Amino acid sequence: MSTTAEFFFKYHGLGNDFIVLDCRQGGTDIDAKFSQWLCDRRRGVGADGVLSLLPSDTALARMVVHNSDGSIAEMCGNGLRCAVKYLVDHSGEKPERIEVETGAGILTCMPGYGTDGVAEVEISMGPARLIAPNLPSGATGQPFLGEAVPGHSGLRGYAINMGNPHLVLLDQPLEDASRLGPVLERHPDFPERTNVEFVRVTEEGLAAVVWERGCGLTEACGTGACAAAVAAVLARRLPADAWLRVTLPGGDLHIRVPSDLSDVRLRGPVSFVFTGVVPDLPGR
Numbered sequence: 553m554s555t556t557a558e559f560f561f562k563y564h565g566l567g568n569d570f571i572v573l574d575c576r577q578g579g580t581d582i583d584a585k586f587s588q589w590l591c592d593r594r595r596g597v598g599a600d601g602v603l604s605l606l607p608s609d610t611a612l613a614r615m616v617v618h619n620s621d622g623s624i625a626e627m628c629g630n631g632l633r634c635a636v637k638y639l640v641d642h643s644g645e646k647p648e649r650i651e652v653e654t655g656a657g658i659l660t661c662m663p664g665y666g667t668d669g670v671a672e673v674e675i676s677m678g679p680a681r682l683i684a685p686n687l688p689s690g691a692t693g694q695p696f697l698g699e700a701v702p703g704h705s706g707l708r709g710y711a712i713n714m715g716n717p718h719l720v721l722l723d724q725p726l727e728d729a730s731r732l733g734p735v736l737e738r739h740p741d742f743p744e745r746t747n748v749e750f751v752r753v754t755e756e757g758l759a760a761v762v763w764e765r766g767c768g769l770t771e772a773c774g775t776g777a778c779a780a781a782v783a784a785v786l787a788r789r790l791p792a793d794a795w796l797r798v799t800l801p802g803g804d805l806h807i808r809v810p811s812d813l814s815d816v817r818l819r820g821p822v823s824f825v826f827t828g829v830v831p832d833l834p835g836r
């Protein structure tokens with residue numbers, strides 16, 4: 553099924569790249585096959601995901617996140633920053649804040665402006681959730697913090713949910729991401745699969761590599777950076793209520809974790825790349 557969007561708009565946040573489709577007029581989203589094709593870096597446009605913007609009764613738009621494997625994610629931090637740049641730059645206005653409906657709730661986004669429209673976006677990401685119901689601790693309503701990952705006794709993980717699931721491995725070598733990421737993404741105690749963060753605590757904050765659910769290794773991951781910072785604060789390795797720098801392969805994101813975990817903040821740059829005409833899916 554194609555979409556009611558006539559044009560696509562390509563953006564990235566630190567190299568985590570997305571195709572934005574504005575479907576608010578016709579209201580028709582794409583299906584898994586169409587998003588897989590659009591994301592194909594040889595046969596399609598190429599991206600880590602597709603962000604469909606649909607009508608919303610409660611916000612400027614509802615954002616649906618399609619991973620490059622065609623699966624749907626509840627939330628995407630870098631993607632929401634890209635969607636905000638599209639929505640604001642095409643509005644003819646320069647609002648201080650806008651609201652977007654996501655799978656993690658209605659989130660408030662604060663654009664920062666440069667010479668070419670929105671240059672940076674801060675997002676109020678909402679709370680970090682700590683209960684992973686299928687992990688052993690989840691059955692008793694306890695958080696999974698720094699415990700041995702079932703079936704991987706040498707790994708200690710933090711299950712942090714930012715609307716989407718994350719398994720954070722503090723002090724795990726970043727170079728293990730391509731080997732261990734695909735195994736842990738499909739860990740049986742994460743029936744919806746999970747994103748996996750490999751994190752080193754540094755003087756300035758964190759260094760992280762993320763194996764993303766439904767995408768694989770990416771240059772950056774907004775919700776992953778938030779989950780990594782929450783884990784480091786809970787482990788008392790970094791301070792709460794302070795802006796922390798998370799260095800990813802594509803660059804730096806800044807995260808602020810409140811001591812009550814109620815409203816995690818994500819801030820980072822966003823770039824427009826190009827636009828094009830949405831063709832019908834070949835062979836359909």
Ligand SMILES: N[C@H](CCC[C@H](N)C(=O)O)C(=O)O
Nearest residue numbers: 625628629630716765774775
């Ligand atoms: N692959 C993720 C969605 C995109 C998250 C990431 N790109 C971000 O910036 O938060 C998932 O399935 O949960």
